[in-house]
Amino acid sequence: MLSLFASFGKRIVRHWLLSGIVIAVATFVGLYYGTKPANIVPPNRNVHFTFGISDLYAPFLSQKENADVLSHLPEGAEVSATYQRTTYSYALLSCMVGVACLPDPHWQSDTKEDIRLYAAKIEPRRENGKTRTLSVDMPQTLPGGYVLEKLYLDVSPDTFYRQPSYGALVAQSQKASKPDPTDDFKTPPAFEYLVSYLDHDRTEDIRYDQDCLDVSTPISFPSISIPVVTQLASDSKRMALMRISSRSCPLADADLSGTPGYAADRVPPARIAASQSSIDFDGARGATILSGRVSAAEDMTRWQDEGKDGIGLYLIEFGSFRQLEVRSYPDSARPSKHIRIETWTFFDDVLVGYAGYVYYPPRDGSDNDKSVQWREYFRDGKPVWMETTPSDCEDADCKAVLTDVNFAITRPYSALQTEARSYFRFRGALKPVVKE
Known part of the structure; x- marks a missing residue:
């Protein structure tokens, strides 16, 4: 019996010795190869940051109302800065709660935050069209190793909500529903940026970004994007800012430099048309x-072979907006087996958007379905954006659709608008759709 306990004890000792050797070797390897993460620490100095909105377009406001909103946005602006301090400790093990700990030498981090509010200096109103900016001076670091990591800028929504055109549309949307008391709470539009530090100097002094203004509209109000152009500048050549955007913003990330009427500090025609269509x-x-x-x-x-049961029409009218969807339906007697959906958007009785979708269900036992999508935007009677996905394909059906699509979207604007308007002859044959 004593020999049995002695043998068991030896196995325990060998197990712990082996574990200790593994941990020691892993620690040496971790320390040798796994260096502590290194951050570029900014100098202990103040940074002068400038922000402005150089252009704005809300499709449901008049030109004068847009200019009024743009001029007053900086008023009441607030700047919140988030500083972070990250410390590292070396851990030998990685543990899963309720399971076990395994040798895994690594550096683990612990981050703490300190949020500071800074007063913004706002330029007075100007009549020469120059962008009104707000500026703020803030330290890049705080005592204790805290580093500037995030900026949050509130701008004023007040003049936006006071515009007559906006009020008229809100009244129209609330006629069909009971107003919600919470709609009176207006969240200020905000722009949030992550801050990072470079090991080289930035090239640009002023940066213009295509962006969108998010406003708090009533639940009964349709979602319509408001494209803006923001202006950013700082006197720190090593500080970089990355915008955090939480909502869809049409064409904000597209390369618009080659589109008609593009200027870096202005909302380009393509984004104006996109906001009227989206x-x-x-x-x-x-x-x-x-x-x-x-x-x-x-x-x-183009719709003659789209089915014996006819085509479907879906029309929405709201203020200056009018959007018509035309679609085909699956039909065993139809020569063409695909489903086609086309959407035409009018703003102020002028065609501003044309989009489509053609879908081929799987056939011959294949699991692969096929589709072709396109969209085109117009401004002042001219195409300002066009995109087809895919732009090329090998399948015979897909090629046939692409040929049809390319013909459709390359027709003169007058022909496209005439076709779109011809569909409105059926308006009297359509029945109201009541939303619950």
């Missing part, structure tokens, strides 16, 4: 919505 009526109230099926007329040659 309307989300899901859950909106107060819009006139009509729907139904009709037979394709003789002059609607």
Whole structure:
């Protein structure tokens, strides 16, 4: 019995010795190869940061109202700066709660934050069209190893909500629903930036970013993007800022430098047309919505083979916006087996957007379906943005659709607008859609 306990004890000792050797070797390897993460620490000095909105376009406001909003946005601005201190400790093990700990030498971090508010200096109103900016001086570091990591800038929404055009549309949308008391709470539009530090000097002195202004509209109000151009500058050549954006912003990340009318400090025509076309009526109230099926007329040659049950029309009208969807339906008797959906958007009775989607269900036992999508935007009767996905393909059906699509979107603007307007002849045959 004593020999049995002695043997068991030896195994325990060998196990712990082996574990100790493994941990020691892993620690040596970790220390040798796994160096502590290194950050570029900014100098202990103040940075002068400048922010402005050089251009803005809200599609439901008049030109004068847009200019008024743009001029007053800096008023009441607040700047919040987040500083972080990160410390590192070396750990020999990685542990899973309720499971076990395994040898895994590594550096683990612990981060603490300190948030400071700084007063912004706002330039007085100017009549020469120059961008009104706000500026703030703040330290890049705080005592105790805290480093500037994030900037949060509130701008004023007050003049936006006071514009007559906006008020009229809100009243229209609330006619069909009971106003929500929480709609009176207006969250100020904000711009949030992550701060990083470079090991080289930046090249630009002033940076212009295509962005969007997020405003707090009533639940019954349709979601419509408000493109803006922000102006950023700082006297720190080693400080870089990255915008944190939480909402969809049409064409904000697209390369617009080659599009008509592009200027770095202005909202380009392509983004203006995109904001007029990218309307989300899901859950909106107060819009006139009509729907139904009709037979394709003789002059609607592109829809003649789209099914014996006719084509579907879905029309939405709200203020200056009018959007019509035309679609086909699956039909065993139809020569063409794909589903086609086209959307035409009018703003102030002028065609501003044309988009489409063609879908081929899987066939011949294949699991792969195919689709082609396109969108085109117009400004002042001219195309300002065009995109087709995919732009090329090998499948015969896909090639046929691409040929059709390329013909459709390269037609003169007048021809496209004439076709779009021809669909409105069926408005009287459509029936109201009541949203619950």
